[in-house]
Amino acid sequence: MTTLVNADCWLQFLDFAKQHCSATAYENWLVPIEVLNYSDEQVTLAVPNIFVKEYLLDNYRADLCSFLPVRGPGDPSIEFVIRPRIALNISKKEATSSDVILTATETLAVPLFNHSYRFESYVEGPSNQFAKSAAMGVASRPGRSYNPLFIHGGVGLGKTHLLHAIGHYVQSHHKKMKIQSITTEGFCNDLVDSLRNKSVDQMKRRYREADLFLIDDVQFLQSRLNFEEELCNTFESLINQNKQIVITSDKPPAQLKLSERIVARMEWGLVVHIGIPELETRVAILQAKAEAKGLKIPSRVLFFIAEHVFSNVRQLEGAVNKLSAQCRLMNLDITEELVEKSLKEMLQQAPKEHISVDHIIKSVAAVFQVRMSDIKGSSRTKEIVLPRQVAMYLAKEMIKESLMMLASYFNGRTHSTFLHACKSIEKKAADDELLRRQINMVRQNIES
Numbered sequence: 120m121t122t123l124v125n126a127d128c129w130l131q132f133l134d135f136a137k138q139h140c141s142a143t144a145y146e147n148w149l150v151p152i153e154v155l156n157y158s159d160e161q162v163t164l165a166v167p168n169i170f171v172k173e174y175l176l177d178n179y180r181a182d183l184c185s186f187l188p189v190r191g192p193g194d195p196s197i198e199f200v201i202r203p204r205i206a207l208n209i210s211k212k213e214a215t216s217s218d219v220i221l222t223a224t225e226t227l228a229v230p231l232f233n234h235s236y237r238f239e240s241y242v243e244g245p246s247n248q249f250a251k252s253a254a255m256g257v258a259s260r261p262g263r264s265y266n267p268l269f270i271h272g273g274v275g276l277g278k279t280h281l282l283h284a285i286g287h288y289v290q291s292h293h294k295k296m297k298i299q300s301i302t303t304e305g306f307c308n309d310l311v312d313s314l315r316n317k318s319v320d321q322m323k324r325r326y327r328e329a330d331l332f333l334i335d336d337v338q339f340l341q342s343r344l345n346f347e348e349e350l351c352n353t354f355e356s357l358i359n360q361n362k363q364i365v366i367t368s369d370k371p372p373a374q375l376k377l378s379e380r381i382v383a384r385m386e387w388g389l390v391v392h393i394g395i396p397e398l399e400t401r402v403a404i405l406q407a408k409a410e411a412k413g414l415k416i417p418s419r420v421l422f423f424i425a426e427h428v429f430s431n432v433r434q435l436e437g438a439v440n441k442l443s444a445q446c447r448l449m450n451l452d453i454t455e456e457l458v459e460k461s462l463k464e465m466l467q468q469a470p471k472e473h474i475s476v477d478h479i480i481k482s483v484a485a486v487f488q489v490r491m492s493d494i495k496g497s498s499r500t501k502e503i504v505l506p507r508q509v510a511m512y513l514a515k516e517m518i519k520e521s522l523m524m525l526a527s528y529f530n531g532r533t534h535s536t537f538l539h540a541c542k543s544i545e546k547k548a549a550d551d552e553l554l555r556r557q558i559n560m561v562r563q564n565i566e567s
């Protein structure tokens with residue numbers, strides 16, 4: 120009886136988990152777990168290694184409570200027994216078009232990079248210029264410029280694109296170099312596979328022999344202590360041999376919940392940020408994507424889309440793809456009306472017509488007697504920084520938009536710079552009568 124109940128509960132949990140994770144994750148993490156014993160109070164699970172235990176608890180602690188006995192609220196009553204087993208069948212992970220995953224069984228494979236992620240197709244603007252130049256620098260002199268190169272920025276802003284562009288470039292210009300390119304998830308899976316196959320040394324050697332090590336989305340390493348150590352050892356070994364490392368992440372190193380040791384390693388070389396592209400860059404990106412699809416979009420329409428889709432390049436691409444499909448299918452001309460109709464759910468809320476960020480910048484420039492281009496530019500002199508911060512402060516106050524969106528008007532500055540500026544003005548204005556008057560003057564100007 121008990122055996123039936125126990126198998127049932129675990130199988131039900133597996134059924135549930137299967138719906139909530141990828142097939143690869145399911146194969147790698149959940150299938151190897153065995154139920155050893157079951158009572159009303161506790162279930163004993165055999166796991167092949169500590170990582171599987173951590174994975175299970177990190178991802179399913181609350182869900183496990185619904186299927187298995189509990190000790191207290193949110194605390195499933197599980198005893199773990201570490202019992203390595205020899206895997207009969209090592210599953211190969213499926214690589215998606217943009218992911219490059221090399222498994223332990225594919226040692227000799229040449230990394231496959233997304234064919235369209237190249238430097239030539241990466242549209243440059245103030246928000247990503249620095250990151251692109253750094254990436255090109257690293258690609259032309261791997262191991263001899265910045266090491267590691269750490270690229271961070273929000274979702275869909277081109278981090279993976281730059282990583283693959285480096286890969287393509289090195290593949291064709293430094294033919295003898297060994298390249299390892301992997302997602303952080305892939306790295307963790309690889310480590311688990313090699314623990315299972317008792318081939319950890321082989322895996323370590325493989326990574327440490329690379330001349331170029333590209334690792335994508337390192338934020339997925341957070342709260343995975345054991346993987347972190349292995350990756351950090353890999354970094355150290357590579358850096359000591361002057362081998363090039365490039366890392367991408369959605370946050371800068373210091374904001375990742377990782378150990379000081381690995382954060383210090385990641386900050387060692389050059390940390391570059393990719394911001395949200397400004398309007399002109401968004402238009403240029405749209406144009407490039409449309410051209411690549413053989414689609415002609417009138418420039419008025421390009422501006423219309425770029426004004427409404429602003430936080431993510433992937434969405435810009437999605438807009439072009441959708442338009443292209445519609446026009447081909449229905450043989451229609453691209454007009455603003457068509458765009459509005461067909462991209463309805465994609466168009467983000469643009470700032471209110473009557474108060475725009477440009478409007479604010481213009482008024483601030485007039486009151487502080489500087490040029491609009493200075494406010495939008497990168498000069499750090501006191502005379503420019505103050506009005507720029509005032510413009511940011513007023514934009515936050517007067518326009519109900521995300522800080523990310525507002526920040527994109529200021530030369531791709533980050534939303535934390537933006538917040539800092541707002542706080543700084545609040546503080547200064549508290550005991551600076553002149554500044555308060557100037558700010559009020561701008562406000563009145565804009566509202567009149």
Ligand code: ADP
Nearest residue numbers: 240241242273274275276277278279280432433
């Ligand atoms: P991330 O890795 O930062 O989430 P990706 O590199 O996957 O973003 O980029 C998302 C999509 O947007 C990709 O198809 C990429 O080619 C495109 N993209 C992003 N930035 C640019 C750019 N500056 N120029 C051209 N295409 C870009």
Ligand code: MG
Nearest residue numbers: 278279335336
């Ligand atoms: Mg990516």
